[in-house]
Amino acid sequence: MSKRRFVGAVGAVLALLGCGGSSSSEETPSLGEVTSALTQVTGFGSNPGNLKMWKHVPANMPANAPLVVAMHGCTQTASAYTQAGWNALAEHLKFYVVYPEQSSSNNQTNCFNWFEPGDTARGQGEALSIKQMVDKMKADHSVDGGRVFVTGLSAGAAMTHVMAAVYPDVFAGGAVMAGIPYKCATSMTSGFSCMSPGSDKTPAQWASLVRGAYSGYSGPYPKMSFWHGTSDYTVKNSNQNEGMEQWTAVHGIDQTPDVSDTVEGYPHKVYKDSAGTALVETYDLTGMGHGTAIDPAVKFPGTTAACGTAGAYVLDTNICSTWYVARFFGLDNSDTVAPTVSLTAPANGASVSGGVRLTASATDNVGVAQVQFLVDGTPVGTDTTPPYEATWNSAAAANGTHALVARAFDAAGNSTASSPISVTVSGGVSDTTAPTVALTSPASGATLFGSVNLTATASDNIGVSRVDFLVDGTVVGQGTPSGSTYTFPWNTATVSTGTHTVAARAFDAAGNSALSSSVSVTVNAAAERFTETFSQNGPDNPGWNLGEWTLDPSDQTGASSSKSLAGAAVPAFNTVTRTASVTVKLTASPRLTYWRKLDLSGANTSASVSFQVVVNDGTDTVVDSVTKGLGTVTESAWTQRANLDLSAYANKTVTLKFIVTAKDLSSTVSRAKAWVDGISVGP
Known part of the structure; x- marks a missing residue:
């Protein structure tokens, strides 16, 4: 049998959304609930990427109107991404919106294939299909070719990087919502690493990847806006900094912000050229998980239309990214002059x-x-x-x-x-009471690499004025407050490999201060995630005990020629258990992602068949399982189980077990079979 596996931008692990203070439990609307706002367009070119095209055309459009291309994330549809509010804003500001849509035949989790070389090059695949959608809009409507913009979430955000890089002559600007830099990945395996912990390149290295996408091009490149949650465990938020470095270098400007302020309470930085033109900006969405930021309580200026509708991966975080991106693009022509x-x-x-x-x-x-x-x-x-x-x-x-x-x-x-x-x-509060402060992350003994959030809680009888974070006694940054919690993203690449101390110091307005207890951590840039794809000759990593699990000789991936690991238990009037295990050294905040395919069949009411994933650090704990009595569980296609939380075992060496068990004391028919592949453990 054959399989095609995808991480999706960000994609592969969209099943889990960690966003403090926001709910992702609302159901994503079905296509039929909101397609009244969208019109499907067919016949828009050769469409080599086999994508669908949807458009929104406001009433009474003027000549030479702008166009925004908005791309959904994994597991979403075009209609679901209208929840970000682009249609409502288009009605007010009079611009067109196009929504490319992925199909499950291209990617089983509806991710745009941002890591496939054939889909991310000029004149090929999905990138060309999206460009052909722009061409179709220009042919059918009066579109200003100098004001075409692109934005997207997750896999759509990674594809935003792609379109800005390979078609800089088409797009004037891009907005990336939790994305990954252009050409960070060129395969499924490297896609996992790009998602987390991310890839650390120099600005010049990143820029060369963009400039190589359209050889000989000497024109202007799109301006870029980056938005990323600091608590995004699907796509490491260090990708935002790498994206900033990529596009500032493309524009030939430095990585020192010309503006550092807060917008709706969130840190915002702007990078300008020598003429004072803003070409790159970043928003650090403190405490937000994986998604697009909206604020339904806010009405677009001059309208009664709300900024979006909260739902899965469209998060009410009290800031309207759609509005601020539209202003960054210059779509709001009514007023761009600040008071x-x-x-x-x-x-x-x-x-x-x-x-x-x-x-x-x-x-x-x-x-x-x-x-x-x-x-x-x-x-x-x-x-x-x-x-x-x-x-x-x-x-x-x-x-x-x-x-x-x-x-x-x-x-x-x-x-x-x-x-x-x-x-x-004078005559105020005579304050001699120092604040209290406690460092809450990282944990003592943690092994760290990449961008790491330092967090602390602080309180004071009058009020905390600021919290500084110190590494080896030197201040590395000031925390961004969210209630009594303060967070600072620390780039561990700024210190040497080895042991370091981390602490937090809180201040009040009277100048009183207090220092938290310090913790000792180890910085190890080489502490990459554990990945296993089972090459031709066996597991890629040492420490495996396959037991009676075997490499499936019929299960080739084609792209990497890897195999999957297969286990089978057929009880025949007995109970049979088959276990494959591997020893893994976990880092801070570890999470497990893997692909599986199950064939479980319980032939009678007394039979029991199961598949389990177990972590053992002295005691077995089940972290994922499927059990069936009478009946079957058949996964004909590969299923990804993403972002399973192993934080209880942070910084420990554990045994990871994959177990199939079948019990049937009255027949020979029951069976438990499982295939696993693409195993990844990391932060």
Whole structure:
């Protein structure tokens, strides 16, 4: 038998979504629920990638309107991805939307094949099919060829990289929602590694891959917007930094941000050229898992339409990525000019006490929507009409120096912060109590590599002003707050291989500080994930005990000529168990992904047949299983079991077991058969 296995962008492990504070339990709409907003288009070219094309055409379209190509993630459909809100925004701003759609005949989990060389080269496969969709829109509608953009989630995000790289003459911009850099992977096996832990290349190495996609091209490349959840365990968020490095290098600009601010509370960085044009931007979505960020509570400016509908992998995280991406693309032609704002009172250097009147002046080319006043980065008041003012109760603040800022917003979402001023509070809280702080991750003894989130919890009787993270006693970064939790993504490549200490220090406004207990961790850049694909001559890794499991001689993959591991138990008036096992050294936050195919048959009511995956660190624990009494379980196609949580065994050496068991004391008919392949264990 033959099989074609795919990781999908990101794909292969989309079954698990870890997004703090967001629900992914809502059902994805079926195609019939939302296709009224989409029209299927056929006959759009040779379509070598065998994709489907759907479009959304708003009413009363003007001539030379923009076009956005939006690509869904694995397990999704075109209609499901309309939940991101692109159609509603298109109605308001008047642009066309095209939704390419993958089919299960190309990829069993509906992932765009971002890692297949035949689908990611100019003039070939799925990339050419998507380009032909753009050509069809230009032929059928009045499309501005200079304002064609592409965006996508997950596998669609990885394919966004592809389209921007191989067709820079077609696309003016791209927006990547949890994606993987162009040509990180050129096979299924390397796709696993790109997803996690990711691939670390220099900016120049990444850029050369893009420039090699269209040999001889000397024109401009698309501007790029990157969005990624810091708690994304499907696609390591280090891929965002690698993507930033790839495209800043393509544009010939450095990797030092020209703007570092927060948008809706999330860290945002902008990279500009010498003329001040924003060419690359990044959003670190603190605490978010794998998905596209939306905010249904927000209406698109000037409309009653909400920013998206929460669902599977479309996550309500209080920031509307669709709106901010549209503005980055320049689709909002009504207002791209930010307000001006300055604090007018109190004076810089003033001593204040009690109730303090904060005032600001602000102007905008269209109109100021609101002015927000912040003390030490925390909002203390908002005013929507001039004169803009608020009252700050400094008596509740700690005695000492505080920073005041005013931020003005217009109706289009443009915002500007004033220059900060410093004031000294007296008559406030005499605060001599230091904060409390505890480092919560990584765990003591953890082995780390790649980008690792350092997290700590902190509290204070008045309030925590900041939390710094220290490695070997040196501050490496300041944590981004989410409630009482502070997170900083630490690039372990900045330190040498070996043992290091990690700690957190919390500060309050009065200058009191406290240092957490430190933990010792080991940085090992060579600590790659465990992968097993069973080559021609046996397992690729040492430590296997195959027992009575065997390499299936009939099960070739073609691309890598690997085999699968097959186990069978036929009881015949008996109980039979077959076990294959391997010893694995786990790292921090380990997760198991593997492919399986089952043929379980219980011939009578007293029979029992099962397949189990077991982890043993002294005691057997079942982490995945299928059991059947009377009846059958037949998987005719390969099934991927993705992101099984093994965190209980972090940093341990364990035995991973694959077990088939059959019990039948009254016949010879029952059987338990299983095939496993593509085993991967890593963070």
